[in-house]
Amino acid sequence: METKDQTNQNPEEKIIKSQGENSQSVENADIKKETDTALPVEEQGAEDVGELDEGTETPSQELKNEKDTVEVNAAVPDTPEEKTELQPEAVEETAPEEKEEEIVAEEAEVEPEADEGEKPVDKEEDKGMPETSSDKSVEAEKEVKKVVVDKEPQKNVDLVGGSEPENIEGEDDQEEVDEEDSDEVPIESKPEIKYDELSRDKLVEMLESTVNEGEVQQIKSQVAQIKVAYLKIKKKVEEQEIANKVEPVEGEVEKEPETDPLELRFNEAFNIYRKKRKQYLNEQERIKQANLEAKKVILEELKALIDSEESLRKTYDEFKVLQERWKEVGMVPKEELNNLWQSYHFFVEKFFDKVKINRELRDLDMKKNMEAKLTLCEKAEELLIENSILKSFKDLQKLHDKWREVGPVPQDKRDELWDRFKSTTDKINQRRHEHYLKFQEEQKSNLMAKTALCEKAEELVAKENTSIKHWQLNTAEITDLLKVWKTLGPAPRKQNDEIWERFKSSLDSFFSVKKEYFQKIKDEQQNNYNLKLDLCTQAEAIKSDTDWRKTTADLIKLQKEWKEIGPVPRKHSDKIWKRFRAACDEFFNNKSEFFANIGKHEIDNQKLKEELIEKVKSFAFEGNDKNKNLEVLKGFQREWTNIGHVPIKEKNRLQNELREAVNIRLDELKISQAEMQSASYRQRMENIKDKPDSRRILYNERNFLSNKRNKLIEEIGLWENNLGFFAESKKANLLKEEFEKKINKAKGELELLKAKIKFLDKQGD
Known part of the structure; x- marks a missing residue:
């Protein structure tokens, strides 16, 4: 029985290529010459390309009318000084006759310094089962027993290896993410380890333990997380060394940096991991070659089965055994993958022609496949409301993997389903694309701001400091510049290192001269x-x-x-x-x-306070002047404080009665929450006077408020001074608006702190 799909009309040329020059030709004189259709799997980069196993082979009949889409990964930076660069999304290339498109298996990187690579291009598999060419063959198929064909295996694209940490001593990052990631063996679920909270010592110990005890195919993710956490700590240590130079130096002679033993241990452990992984990959290649030979043997047996004259039942049973054997064979070399699949698919089609598969069975399978793909379309549309761009993209990739696993659907529904699924895919990809375009603009803005900071730092270095006061003022300015620098995100990757070195050079020059000066004092x-x-x-x-x-x-x-x-x-x-x-x-x-402990007039004081409580309860407010009435209540509280001590056993009762009376009167005034809080604070501070250690408590409270006030003043001054740094910048208005919001909020808090401190000062008098 001939099929309408020209991609399967004459695969003998593919069989000859995959089996060698001595392979026997398939006896089928009526089959037209097959158009040479290859499974396009192009590697756009050495990183993040998953190996295709036997579950990724794509039947050639399902390769027509497809569209290849290539999108390039983008790296998301972690720290201001780390390298980051966004590369553009790749442009779609469409053949004239193509109708359907497939999703790019792209992955966003989350760690800096990792080489960026492109995902392989996937193809749309759903092109339906071949149609028969005569009514006679259709009638004959109804008499044949059910024969279930191998479902097309999925294409397993690696979504894990997209975030490798930066290089250590010349390490090649591309070796870390290779074609074998699909073989990574899952390990037992363990409690999540927060690597960012561990010390360098602990991270090095964990890396040594992991690479010496774990299986290389199981520890890749753990090694990568340890490495990222380690490099973050290393970066913070370098930044702290710069920050420490702000304070006056004690005068010790600066020593040459010593070799870090932890760094040596870390590199040694990581090299052990790389060596083990290389051995593992070599073993996988040997296994692939053995699998290739095994599949060639199965193809020969399948060809012989087609030519045999045995009964239908026996032939069918043998065919199922060969199918199971084919599925059990593992991965094969990628360059042989397409030829193997086309040969296998050709023989399967020939077998179907031989045994005349029941068309009703295929229709039922197609109906089930259609329901499955409808479900996938609905799940993809749910991702449009997912807040996390990275999560929605990863989940979409998984849906595409499942889409490839599902078999063909009815011809009249095929394009409709694919267009619906692809439309959702395009929207998710477009949202991701816009996200990274916005991130690129932020990086450009950061570069302009950092350039302005560099120019200001160079001006400070050029100044001549002749006194400690001058040094303190200029040190404060240079420190402010560093603080502002840390609040900015990364610049574009190509300029990030250069602009940081320029800024760091100015800081080093400033603190070097300062060190010499303070040595004298x-x-x-x-x-x-x-x-x-x-x-x-x-x-x-x-x-x-x-x-x-x-x-x-x-x-x-x-x-x-x-x-x-x-x-x-x-x-x-x-x-x-x-x-x-x-x-x-x-x-x-x-x-x-x-x-x-001195209480000569405690009884009299008790009576006075009881009278004052009644006075608070019975006092009649004067008109609607809320502020005036509130001042009267404050006067009652001050009078309470001036009365003095009462018997200790009556103290709490009297205090509670006063508080209850005051709260009731405050409710009658209907004052705002802020006013109530202010009054409550004053009342609380006045009540502290009754405590034996009131002096110490009030002293500590004032110190706390004073420190908080000074910090706010410092921050406000820093932000106000920094407004001038961006005067020449193109984005000056945007930068100024952000800092002005911070300044206004801080000034409001500052006024409240000043009022509290003023109140405490009066209490101390």
Whole structure:
């Protein structure tokens, strides 16, 4: 029985190519010459191309009317200084007679420095079963028993090997992601390890353990994650070294960098992994050659079966055995894949002609296939509302793999189903394409901003600093530049390293000159340290004195002297401050405890507070002036604080009654949430006065607010100064708008902090 599909009309030329010059020709004089149709599997890059196993062979009859689409991976950067570059999506190339298109097996990379490669081009498999050429053959098919044909195996495109970490000591990244990824053996599910939270030591130990104990086909993903985490830590260490140069240098002679033993161990372990993987790939190639010979033997047996004159039942049983054997044989060399499949498909078609497969069975299979592909279309359309672009693309690739697994559908539904599936695919690919175009624009904007920072840094390096104040001011500016730099994303990959080296060179020059200058003031810092040691000794000598008035004055005097003394060497600063503060805190805590136990007028104070509670409850508000009435309530609270201590057993009761009364009156005023919070804060701070250690609590509260205020002032100043950096930039308005939003928000918080500090200062008076 002849088929209408010209791609299967005469595959004898393919059989001769795959079996050698001595292969016997198939006896079929009526078959027309077959058009030479090859399975196009082109490698656009050495990376991220999955090996095609026996489950990826594509029947030649399903290769017509297809469209090849090639899209190129894009790398997503991780850190500002890491290399990133987006490459354009590839252009579709369409043959004149093609109708259907297939998805590119492309994968977005998530780690920097990895070489980018293109995915292989997949083909649309659903072109239907061949049609018979005569009504007579159709009638004959109804009398034949069911014969189930091998379902076309899927094309297994590697979606894993797309995010290799950057090179270590000349390593070839392309060797890490190769054609054998499809053979990777799944391992037992284990608890997820957060590699980003591990130290370098732990990462190196895990890498050594993994490469020495695990199977190479099972550990690829784990090795890659360890490597990425390790390189991130290494990058942070380098950035920290730069940041540390901002502080005054103690004067130690700068040493040459030493060889990092962890780096040596890491490289040694990674080389062990590469060696094992190379051995594994060589073994896989040997297996493929053996599989090729095995499949050639099956083809010879299949040809002999077609020519045999045995009964239909026996022939069918033998045919099923050959099909099972064909499926059990593993991967073969890629260059032999197309010829093998065309030969196998040709003999299967010839067998169908021989046994006259029941056409109703094929129609039933096609109906089931149509339902399966309808389900795949619906799942693909659900991906249009997926928020994650990367996840939607990966899931779409899986749907295309499943699409290839499904057999042919009825001729009248084939184009309709494929057009629906491809339309959804095009929308998802277009969304991904637009995402990376936007990312490219952000990189260009970052380059302009970083260029402006480099120019400002070079101006600061050229300045002459003649005093510590000058150094401090310029150091603050250079530090601000570095902070702004860190807030910017990466520049385009080609310029990223160059612009970073330019900026880093300015920083190195600045801090090198600064180091020489501050070496000269080392002796002064040491003298300050000796003076503060003497103050610590004096404070410790009087911390247990019970002459509260005199000792309080003495300690305050020592504290003033402490502030007048200049800085000390950094390694002693924290320790000596804690020593001095501990002596002062011990005295003032003892003093607070002593006075807290004195209660001569506690009973009278209790009566006064009870009267004040009733006064709060019965007070009549004056008109609708909310602010004025709120000030009256605040006055009641201040009066409460001035009354003094009450018996300890009545303290909580009275405090709760006052709080309840005040809250009720606040509700009557219907003041805003912010006003209530402000009033609540004042009330809480005033209540602290009743505690024995109120002085220490208020002191710590003010320090906390003061530190927070200073930090906000510093950030606001930094952002306001940086607005001038982008004055000459093309994107100046966009950059200024972003910083102005931050500044306005911070100023609002700053005003609230100042109000709280002012209130605490009044309480201290």
